Amino acid sequence: MSHYTKLITLLLIGSLSLNAYLLWPQPAPTKVQKTQGAEKSISPKQQNTLLNTAKQQFKKHQFEAALSSYQQLKNSNPEIAKNLYSSWLVQLKTWLNSNLLLSESFLNALLNNSPYNVELLNLQVEYLINSEQTQNAIIALFELNSLLPADQQSNVNTRLNTLTQNELHTLTEQQNWQAIIEQTQIWLDYKSDNAQFLYPLAYAYYQQGDLISAQATLDRMPNQHNLKSQVQTLQAMINKAQSQDDFVALTPYGAHYLINTEINNNLSTELMIDTGASVTSLPTNIIEQISPQPLYLGDVTVNTANGQIVVKRYQIESFKVGSQIIYGFEVLSIENPREQGLLGMNFLSRFKFNINQQTDELELSAK
Numbered sequence: 001m002s003h004y005t006k007l008i009t010l011l012l013i014g015s016l017s018l019n020a021y022l023l024w025p026q027p028a029p030t031k032v033q034k035t036q037g038a039e040k041s042i043s044p045k046q047q048n049t050l051l052n053t054a055k056q057q058f059k060k061h062q063f064e065a066a067l068s069s070y071q072q073l074k075n076s077n078p079e080i081a082k083n084l085y086s087s088w089l090v091q092l093k094t095w096l097n098s099n100l101l102l103s104e105s106f107l108n109a110l111l112n113n114s115p116y117n118v119e120l121l122n123l124q125v126e127y128l129i130n131s132e133q134t135q136n137a138i139i140a141l142f143e144l145n146s147l148l149p150a151d152q153q154s155n156v157n158t159r160l161n162t163l164t165q166n167e168l169h170t171l172t173e174q175q176n177w178q179a180i181i182e183q184t185q186i187w188l189d190y191k192s193d194n195a196q197f198l199y200p201l202a203y204a205y206y207q208q209g210d211l212i213s214a215q216a217t218l219d220r221m222p223n224q225h226n227l228k229s230q231v232q233t234l235q236a237m238i239n240k241a242q243s244q245d246d247f248v249a250l251t252p253y254g255a256h257y258l259i260n261t262e263i264n265n266n267l268s269t270e271l272m273i274d275t276g277a278s279v280t281s282l283p284t285n286i287i288e289q290i291s292p293q294p295l296y297l298g299d300v301t302v303n304t305a306n307g308q309i310v311v312k313r314y315q316i317e318s319f320k321v322g323s324q325i326i327y328g329f330e331v332l333s334i335e336n337p338r339e340q341g342l343l344g345m346n347f348l349s350r351f352k353f354n355i356n357q358q359t360d361e362l363e364l365s366a367k
Contacts, residue, residue: 042076051080058088061102063109071113092123100131116147129163135183138163142190161196168200180204195225203234206241214238246364248322250355257355259343259362262320263290269341273355273362277344280319281311281332286341290316294331302332311335321347324364 042050054069066088074081088106095103107127110120121144128137138160145156164187171180184201188194202217215238221231240247250257250273258270269286279302287294294314301310312333319329321343330346354363 047073047077047080050076051084054084061105063106064112067109067113089119089123096123096126096130100127103127104131118144118147121147125159134163134167135186138167138183139186142187146190164196172200175207177204177207181208193220193222195221195227199227199230199234206234206238211238211242244365246322246324247356247359248362248364250360250362252360253340257360257362258340259321261343264292264317265320266291271341271343273348274342274344275348277342279330279332279346280342280344281334282341283334283339287314287331287333292317297330300332319347322362322364324351326350 050069050073054066054073057063057066057069070081070084073084092103092106092110095106104127107120107124111117111124114120121140125137125140125144128134128140141156141160141163145153145160148156167183168180171177171183180200181204184197184204187197188201191197198217198221202214205211205214205217214234218231218235218238221227225231248259250259251270252258253272257273259273260268261271262268263282263286267286267289269282271280271282294316297313297315299310300313301308314331314333316329316331317327319326319331326347334341350367351364352367353365355361356363
């Protein structure tokens with residue numbers, strides 16, 4: 001075989017070998033899949049470092065940073081994180097009674113991370129009560145109650161009842177009727193048919209002279225409640241105030257009654273009601289205090305239990321009993337200042353009047 005022929009043969013063999021290699025099936029390359037979202041594991045040493053960091057941040061009152069470290073620790077070692085969190089809550093409960101500023105700061109950080117956590121919301125109520133924010137504490141309890149199932153609301157309802165009734169008692173003693181109106185209106189947004197809120201609201205309206213709102217509030221009272229006698233009394237008071245009649249409080253005085261009167265809109269004096277006296281009389285010392293000075297009308301002879309006497313007659317600018325005012329009113333002067341002045345028939349005969357001995361009131365109505 002010639003050299004040329006051998007060369008051709010070698011080339012053919014090489015070509016066939018190359019083609020065979022290229023055409024032979026190749027195994028698929030192995031793919032390494034990476035699970036998305038997998039947390040990088042933290043070594044025990046790193047966990048311990050993270051725990052110490054969280055403790056130091058809390059100690060320095062860097063509460064947001066401490067909670068962030070706690071969350072990282074919770075992802076790698078829930079048990080250690082749980083113990084840390086529990087120790088912080090113990091510290092928070094201590095602060096609630098000793099350091100309201102720190103307890104507020106830490107509570108806000110906690111609630112920013114867990115706004116619907118029932119345990120934290122209860123602690124927030126404690127903070128508000130301890131910081132004397134009673135109205136905010138009541139609202140917080142209403143909000144907490146809405147998060148609980150019905151079978152778990154009993155304790156919150158009991159606490160709500162105690163706080164609201166104490167608040168109403170305090171405001172009523174202060175006669176702070178406007179505060180009662182403002183606060184109960186908010187409470188009724190949560191419990192619109194609560195008789196314990198509706199009645200004091202109606203009473204506060206009555207005390208402010210807003211009889212229309214008082215009556216409208218009483219009309220909202222539920223059919224079943226335990227304030228029936230108070231509601232009946234308030235209803236009678238509203239009815240009386242809405243009538244044309246005047247009801248003036250009396251003070252028992254032996255077998256008689258005393259009543260407050262006002263002279264010239266600037267001098268108050270207490271007189272005894274005497275239906276046997278034809279003209280109202282005032283002690284001399286009261287006459288001397290009247291301003292402007294009353295007009296002297298001359299002397300007049302009057303009959304008394306001790307016989308006839310001569311007394312001075314005066315005319316004063318105005319005389320008021322309850323809401324009834326008489327202008328150019330005539331009075332007599334009693335020389336003995338120790339004697340009680342008398343409210344006589346020259347005032348009473350201008351009205352239909354009745355002395356109600358059951359309510360100790362003088363009832364006056366137009367003739």
